[in-house]
Amino acid sequence: MSTLTKPNHMGRKISRIRELKDMKQEALAQAMGTNQQTVSILENSEEIDDEKLAEVAKALGVTVEAIKNFSDEGVINYFNTFSDNSINQGPIGNQNICHFNPLDKLVEVYEENKKLYERLLKSEQDKIEYLEKLLKAK
DSSP states (O other): OOTTTOTTOHHHHHHHHHHHTTOOHHHHHHHHTSOHHHHHHHHTOSOOOHHHHHHHHHHHTSOHHHHHTOOHHHHHHHHHTSOOOSTTTOSOSSOOOOOSOHHHHHHHHHHHHHHHHHHHHHHHHHHHHHHHHHHHHO
C-alpha cells in the first residue's frame, strides 16, 4: 500500500504541509536544527512520536492537530470555498469593496503630475534665462 493511500501516514502529511508552504526539506531541517536526511527519513515514516511531531509542527508554523488532521481533500475543499467574483460568474459570496473613490485617486494623480510638469517647466525657463545672460555677457 503506497503512502498516498494511507490516510494516517504522518510523514506524508508533514511532506504535503511543507510543500504547500513552499518549503524545501533543507529549510525544514534548518528550522528543526537537524539535517535534510533526517527530514527525509521523517517524511517516509508512517508513525511519528508526539514529541517529534510537536517539534515538526513548531518548525512548520502549524499545530500538531493541523498535521494529524491534514488531508489533501480538506485542502481542496478549503480552496473550493473561495468564490469567483468575475463579471462572468456574477456576485457570489463576499464582494470586493473599493474603499476609496477612484475619481479622487485620478484627481490626486493629475495634481501630482501637474506639479511635476510645472517644476520641469520652471527649470527649463531658468536654463533659458541663464543661457541668455551668458550670450549677452559676450
